[in-house]
Amino acid sequence: MRRLGDLLSPSCWSVRTRVTAAATLIVALMLVAGVVIFYQVVSRTVYQGLHDRGGFVAADLATLVRETDPRGTLHVQDPDFTLLQVLDADGDVLAASESLHGRGPLRVPAPGRPGPTGYHTESMRGFGKVYFVTKRVQTPQGVRKVCVGAPITTFTRYRGLFIGLLVGSVLIAASAVAWIVSLSVRRALRPVRVMSAELADITGGGTDRLVTVPDPVDEVSELAESVNVTLNRLEDVLRRQRAFVADVSHELRSPLTGLRAQLEVALEHPEDEDWPAVARAALADADRLQGIVGDLLILAKLGAGVHVPRxxxxxxxxxxxxxxxxxxxxxxxxxxxxxxxxxxxxxxxxxxxxxxxxxxxxxxxxxxxxxxxxxxxxxxxxxxxxxxxxxxxxxxxxxxxxxxxxxxxxxxxxxxxxxxxxxxxxxxxxxxxxxxxxxxxxxxxxxxxxxxxx
Incomplete structure (x- = not known):
């Protein structure tokens, strides 16, 4: 029984499983990277839009403050930037939009001197996250602090859903890739499975058979052709080996049979035999056997490719x-x-x-x-x-x-x-x-x- 750790090891997986896992992992990593980049681009686009529009709204309000030094209610010009407030140097509210009536001064950092523009994202009770743009304005009446803000609750509210959709898309896409790759590899390896079954039958004894060469001309068909070439060579070797064994048995049987017959005849009537002649005939047969065996050893070494120095x-x-x-x-x-x-x-x-x-x-x-x-x-x-x-x-x-x-x-x-x-x-x-x-x-x-x- 294999241990669970061995079964989870990629070295024990099939080719289909390894290819599917590798392809799915690569595609999943690419999709995750793409989703992260896409989310960053969307987020950057949203904040860039707020940055540009907020700058325009703050500049308009700063011009208004510089020219009129307003008091009371400020009129909203941009439908997104509905939070407007003007404070004096002491931090008291001089003017504000309707949505900020009754609220105290906004605690939003502002540049330390007139001219530069500050951009901040702050959480504000009742509005959630708010994108603020602040400026300091020099007026004849003194320094004023201008704050304009746009609630970004819509973006933050649906951010979880948006991220969930992106994650779901990655999972669905990765699963689709895994299924497609697995099916494709299975179909691609089908000829290999056919060849494996045919080779199993051939190993069982049918050496004169060949494996099926698939129709598409690709690496699998080239493998099948190479296997058939090897089988043809193997069949030729086996055929020559059978013929060689048959020839050897015949050639060795003749002198052995002759030698045995001579000795049996001589032993039946030992007193009537010319034993020196019998010995010479036996020696001739032995020499012939020795010559055949020596030649067979040379052929065996040459056929086996035994390395000899040159x-x-x-x-x-x-x-x-x-x-x-x-x-x-x-x-x-x-x-x-x-x-x-x-x-x-x-x-x-x-x-x-x-x-x-x-x-x-x-x-x-x-x-x-x-x-x-x-x-x-x-x-x-x-x-x-x-x-x-x-x-x-x-x-x-x-x-x-x-x-x-x-x-x-x-x-x-x-x-x-x-x-x-x-x-x-x-x-x-x-x-x-x-x-x-x-x-x-x-x-x-x-x-x-x-x-x-x-």
Whole structure:
């Protein structure tokens, strides 16, 4: 059972949940920032309007006071600024609007000298919050204090409702975004769920099946195509593995069966057997088994991509060394350019070269030609003989495992049929190719591998 803390951890959420949560959080933060900015703009606009209009009303009243020094009731000119009052230097009320009759002097700060204008927001009993504009006016009768005020109860009364509407809008918008994103991600991941179900069936054994590629060309369809490419490669590997196992079992069964039969016959009549001959026959079968097992180990290492160290090798020198290592039945002519260097695993390349030379010697009538040259970025090794050659339809089949042409079986009964397969795998492991190419006479094998430093 998972703990509650683990379930609440984002690492345990599905892709759909994580994307929805992230998108909703980002949108919610943007909406909150937008609402705060909007509220500030509205509030600033309201107070800026009061500031401008209050300044005009205070200026008009100051002009009136400067010219007439009024007493009694002041007439309201602006419907919002209904609170008007004029005080003398001692703070006594000289004149006021009707809404302030019977009230004492307003306790609102005013500039300390005539000229500047003061702006204040004060709470006033009976009116709530009031926006006041004050000035000091110099008149022939002395200094007068002018106060004009506009109740802002409408704004403050509905501010809570306004803020509530904004918060509600944010919540509704965030919920809508979460629902839309969740639905969109669910629809976008539907092909992935289909592929997952199909892959589960394929894992159950149907390796020849492919996943469905969705119609829109997007990242999901590219993923499906990549999965299908991988499945095709896996199917090819499994098919070759099955064929390899079948071939190996057949090739190993033959010498084992022969060896067992020889020993059983010899043991039935031990006194009539030539035991040295039996031992020699058993040894021949054992040598064949050892050759097959050794070749299979090399193929397994090459197929598994086992890392082996590589060195800079002069191919011309390598060919001359291996060609002269032991006496040959057929003369070999070697033409090798100087300085053809490749970065290779020496013993692997020696095995490849030995396979090609032995194969050419086995089928040649009178001569074998070996040539090493540089061709652009590649080093080219060519082995040619003057034998019967290889039919075009067999030039690819000879590289299959345990495939031996009739002529090869007649000339060498102990071969495993893996030499050319190993040679091609070695070439591929070095980033090169090995093919049976066209030839005017005999067989012609061409190896290409990248040169060192190119």
């Amino acid at each position: 060195e800079r090798v002069d191919l011309g020198e390598l060919v001359r060394t291996e060609a002269g290592r032991r006496p040959r039945r057929i003369p070999m002519e070697i033409a090798a350019d100087a300085g053809v260097i490749a970065h290779v695993t020496p013993h692997h390349l020696v095995r490849l070269l030995t396979n090609l030379l032995d194969n050419a010697e086995r089928h040649a009538k009178s001569r074998v030609w070996v040539r090493v040259a540089a061709a652009g970025p590649d080093a080219v090794l060519e082995v040619r003989d003057d034998g019967a050659g290889i039919a075009p339809e067999d030039r690819e089949r000879i590289f299959w495992r345990f495939q031996r042409l009739a002529e090869g079986r007649d000339r060498d009964h102990s071969g495993t049929g893996l030499g050319l397969t190993i040679s091609r795998d070695i070439a591929r492991a070095h980033g090169g190719t090995l093919v049976a190419a066209d030839s005017d006479q005999g067989a012609r094998f061409v190896l290409r591998i990248p040169r060192d430093g190119l």
